[in-house]
Amino acid sequence: MPVPHDIPAETELWDAFAKSAFDAEAEPSFHWTQYAGHGPGAELLNSPESVLEIGCGTGRALAHLAQQGVKATGVDLSPRMVRLAGERWAPLGVRIEQAEVLDWLTTDTGRYDAVYSIFGAAWFTDPSRLFPLARERLAPGGVFVFSQPPAIPGAYGPQGMYKGGFAGKAMFTYRYSYKPAVWERHLLRAGFNTAESWIVDAPEPGHIGTLVVRAQA
Numbered sequence: 776m777p778v779p780h781d782i783p784a785e786t787e788l789w790d791a792f793a794k795s796a797f798d799a800e801a802e803p804s805f806h807w808t809q810y811a812g813h814g815p816g817a818e819l820l821n822s823p824e825s826v827l828e829i830g831c832g833t834g835r836a837l838a839h840l841a842q843q844g845v846k847a848t849g850v851d852l853s854p855r856m857v858r859l860a861g862e863r864w865a866p867l868g869v870r871i872e873q874a875e876v877l878d879w880l881t882t883d884t885g886r887y888d889a890v891y892s893i894f895g896a897a898w899f900t901d902p903s904r905l906f907p908l909a910r911e912r913l914a915p916g917g918v919f920v921f922s923q924p925p926a927i928p929g930a931y932g933p934q935g936m937y938k939g940g941f942a943g944k945a946m947f948t949y950r951y952s953y954k955p956a957v958w959e960r961h962l963l964r965a966g967f968n969t970a971e972s973w974i975v976d977a978p979e980p981g982h983i984g985t986l987v988v989r990a991q992a
Contacts (some may be wrong), residue, residue: 866952
């Protein structure tokens, strides 16, 4: 059964997250892992001319690509984050829109050389619904790439996540975790020609690594 996401409640959650996550002094940067300067970079996108980041958050990755001459578009659920990031990176030509990702992908008529998510919407959206829509937005030969923490062994599928611990107002969302091979099957079922996934080990042994998943149209 599909998980019944409460989009207005999740909008409030991500608006609250934006208060602490956005730093107006932060510079553009692009990295797939949670460890700055560690792991692969934007080369996984295949030198695109246009990109769409789903769940773009602070917009720093989009800003980095825009500095390289890429036409950079982002979508995020949080109105607060969209306003802050949109104002911050507009001088670089970055375009950021506020929307629920499935609604956006359903109505958007654009085509992109790459669609990507860095600990973003691909982590928090049902892949059976998201992946076919992401595939439709790609230009021929385009790539879909996302990263997130690996699944905790034995904990697969949709899982609830509270914000801010276990006290206070009940603000929560759902995230999705699978083994790498299962992610690949989801992508192939969605119509991608190829799919690969791997774990990037943390820079320090025993620390949490990063799942990276890449598929080509």
